[in-house]
Amino acid sequence: MRASVVTRPLDLGALVREVADARSGATALFVGTVRSTNDGREVRAIEYTAYEAMAEREMSTVLVEAEQRNTGVVLVAEHRIGLLEVGDASIAIAAAHEHRGPALDALRYAIDEIKTRAPIWKREMYADGSESWVDPARSEAT
Amino acid sequence: MLITVRFFASYADNLGLRDTELALADGASVSDLLSSVARLPGASALPRNPLVAVNQVYAAPETRLRPGDEVALIPPVAGG
Numbered sequence: 341m342r343a344s345v346v347t348r349p350l351d352l353g354a355l356v357r358e359v360a361d362a363r364s365g366a367t368a369l370f371v372g373t374v375r376s377t378n379d380g381r382e383v384r385a386i387e388y389t390a391y392e393a394m395a396e397r398e399m400s401t402v403l404v405e406a407e408q409r410n411t412g413v414v415l416v417a418e419h420r421i422g423l424l425e426v427g428d429a430s431i432a433i434a435a436a437h438e439h440r441g442p443a444l445d446a447l448r449y450a451i452d453e454i455k456t457r458a459p460i461w462k463r464e465m466y467a468d469g470s471e472s473w474v475d476p477a478r479s480e481a482t
Numbered sequence: 483m484l485i486t487v488r489f490f491a492s493y494a495d496n497l498g499l500r501d502t503e504l505a506l507a508d509g510a511s512v513s514d515l516l517s518s519v520a521r522l523p524g525a526s527a528l529p530r531n532p533l534v535a536v537n538q539v540y541a542a543p544e545t546r547l548r549p550g551d552e553v554a555l556i557p558p559v560a561g562g
Contacts, residue, residue, distance in 0.1 A: 372562045388561070391490055391554055394538035395561070419561055431562050451562065459535070459554070460561030461491035473492040474560040 341407060343399035343417045345392045345460075350418055350429045359414045359436035366440035368447045372431040374424050378474070382467035388421040388430060391459040395419065402453040406435075410442035415450060419460060430462075483508055483549040485515060491557045496527040506547065512536065513543040515553055532556065 342358070352371060360367040374386050403415045417433040424430055433450050437443040455476075462474045488501045504518045512534050519525055533556040534541050540556075547553065 389491060390561070391488070391535070391538075391556070394535055394554065397538050455562035456559065457540075458561045459490065459556050459559055461557060462560045463491070473495075473557070475492075475558040476560050477558055 341400065341403045341415050343396055343403050345390050345395050345399075345419050345421055347420065347422050350420055350432045352429065352432055352434075355416050355418065355432050355434040358416050359434045361436070363438060364414070364436035364443075365438055366443040367434060367436045368440070368443040369435075370431075370433045370447050370451050371429050372451070374426050374428050374430060376426045378464060381464075383426060383464050384467050385423055385425050385465045386430070387423050387463045387465065388419075389461050389463075390419070390421050392421075395458045395460050398458045399454055402450055402457060405453070406446040406449045409449060410437065410446040413437045413442045413446040415446060417450060417454065419454070419458065421460070483510070483547070485510075485547055485549075486552050487515065487519065488552065488554040490554065493528055493532070493555050493557050497522055497524040499524075510547050511543065512541055512545045512547065512553070515547060516543070519555065528555070 356367055399417050407413055414436045419431045435443040435447040463471055465471045484503050485506055486503055489497055494500050535554045536551055
């Protein structure tokens with residue numbers, strides 16, 4: 341298990357290689373990317389910031405929980421912070437297991453919990469030049 | 483006792499501050515700290531009961547603080 345907050349582009353292949361080995365018949369990868377619209381507004385870029393030490397700690401706790409719920413699964417998660425453009429990957433999580441069920445279940449648990457618990461924030465920058473902090477509770481979808 | 487308080491994202495913008503040190507009575511709780519924070523300039527834009535972390539772990543309002551603790555006010559998170 342490893343969870344990190346990074347400032348460089350995410351290397352998806354490296355994450356898959358980190359968890360997969362000869363015993364794992366299933367490797368699942370989740371990638372969250374910056375999308376071009378949110379709540380009907382055209383998004384140009386997103387600036388992610390984090391309480392980095394706590395974010396890594398909380399992400400690690402979530403991965404441990406996911407591993408406890410899915411015995412034998414191996415997980416790695418990286419969240420990128422800084423200024424990201426549309427299409428850039430902001431988070432990637434890889435899960436490997438002998439079989440697909442636990443790998444997919446662990447991945448789903450990990451992304452859902454990280455989104456609601458890790459102290460990470462995003463400020464959306466819109467095509468019209470305005471900006472705002474995103475509050476998922478006030479958005480239609482996240 | 484002196485407690486370091488950190489602010490992030492919208493809260494840091496509202497207060498114009500990323501961190502500060504607050505002097506609190508020994509035995510003060512998270513709730514007491516929030517009362518002090520509420521007196522800072524710009525604090526009226528913050529919710530009355532924001533999420534709080536003590537030493538990087540989410541903490542309840544009744545949690546007692548100790549000298550040297552690092553407290554953070556956590557705005558609604560939006561990672562992923």
